[in-house]
Amino acid sequence: MNTAFDVIVVGGGAVGAACARELARAGRSVAFMDPDTDEGQAWRAAAGMLAPEIESRDSDDPTVALGVAGRDRLVVLAERLKESIGAEIGLWQEGIAHAAFDEADETLLRARVAHQRQQSLHVDWLDAEEAKTRWPWLGPAYGALWAPAGGGVDPQRLVEALRADAVHLGATLITDRALSIERHGDKVAAVRGAERYPATDVVIAAGAWSGLIEGLPRPLAVAPIRGAMAALPAPEGVGRAIVYGKGAYLMGRGDEVTVGSTMEYAGFKNEVTAAGLARIFAGASQLCPALARSPVTRTWSGLRPVSADGLPLLGRDPSLEGLWYATGHGRNGILLSGITGVLIRQLIVGEPTVIEDLSAFDPGRFWKW
Structure with a gap:
């Protein structure tokens, strides 16, 4: 050229x-x-998912501020892309939670709430009763970190x-x-x-x-890290929701639930393994016990670029x-x-x-x- x-x-x-x-x-x-x-x-x-508060790795993680700016930018982009070419990107913001299923997780997540509030981030702690009221299908949680600005787009x-x-x-x-x-x-x-x-x-x-x-x-x-996911029919009452747990997340969207995901060093081998799915389903079933009885409708994976x-x-x-x-x-x-x-x-x-x-x-x- x-x-x-x-x-x-x-x-x-x-x-x-x-x-x-x-x-x-x-x-x-x-x-x-x-x-x-x-x-x-x-x-x-x-x-x-747009979940910078949930995805933070530690109290000094610089990607939290970058992620919040990223989510704010996608809100602006959603409007501008619609105005420019009439495109909808499926943006929604109804909150994301990270549920604790033992005392150690509760302590960790409560500390994260306190630290993020000090950074002027909008996060709350929901006790066990509040979490169960909001998500009746949730497993026996000790409570949950709640980020009301969280949401998602259609990638x-x-x-x-x-x-x-x-x-x-x-x-x-x-x-x-x-x-x-x-x-x-x-x-x-x-x-x-x-x-x-x-x-x-x-x-x-x-x-x-x-x-x-x-x-x-x-x-x-930068190396490829494989992430495997699965989709199942949504149990009754799940609706639209995103909840993280120990080693897994659940994303309800319409009549389907997406659960994920693994973090596997597998080179450029893009496949879904039985061992990877087993790890996902263990965490997802803790989040929503009804999923243990749901058939898997499809599985897939992707290669994420992860730096050292x-x-x-x-x-x-x-x-x-x-x-x-x-x-x-x-x-x-x-x-x-x-x-x-x-x-x-x-x-x-x-x-x-x-x-x-x-x-x-x-x-x-x-x-x-």
Whole structure:
């Protein structure tokens, strides 16, 4: 291809499409590359939950603030995508809970509520009676952390809408697999796939496949982690709900319940195993004992891009000018897609970022010794 782009985004999933859309909005000539094959990309398998308060790993987890900003951005995107191209992304916000089923979990979750309140996050503690009243189908819980702003989107519709609006704004979608980065001295020059695609800047947003791209200055600390899920008929009364428990979550949507998910180091082997499903069903049956009698209607899995420390890589490469990273989002790619697009656009354009301190997500953190 003879056309030279300002920016090429390698990846057309939720994060890549969001980056392409934002850069097109900023007036850049943008292309985003995706092979458009189902190889277990994380977004194709995601449940679409927006739960930063629930997914936090510890009291100082920097992804909580990033996740809250991500959820806020998706609320804005839902409206803008509807206005721009008439797309609905299935956004809903009716709250998410994390139930405790023993004293240790209760202590941990109560402490999380207290800490997050100190950070001005809107979370509450529901005692056992309140939890049972809200979810009569719930197993014998000690109580639950309740995040009323939590909710979900439809991942498939979100990605389709982001892609369509990016193209509507002038971006070019290239159906090709990026194989390597070409450089000229200490500057990025092009992306090579079936053809050569010149660009001034390149954003690596290829999810679990990011580290397979040749020509990167150094090995990328992102690996595929398999997440398996299953769907079952919804027991009576479950309705629309998202509740986490010990090692599993339950997402009620219509007449179906989705339960998940595993975190398995299995390389690029995208399959569902009996052992993985057994772990999911043990936790899901604790959440909703009626599920133990429900037949499984379908199973699936996806490959999440997880970094060595569990945090995303957001920002420039420390040595190759024009190379940027937007990968390693783990199980939060949908949640963080919109805000990642905004941050990458601001970094490339040279604007102040909406999140001032991005040092925790600096790609160079793995290469400083």
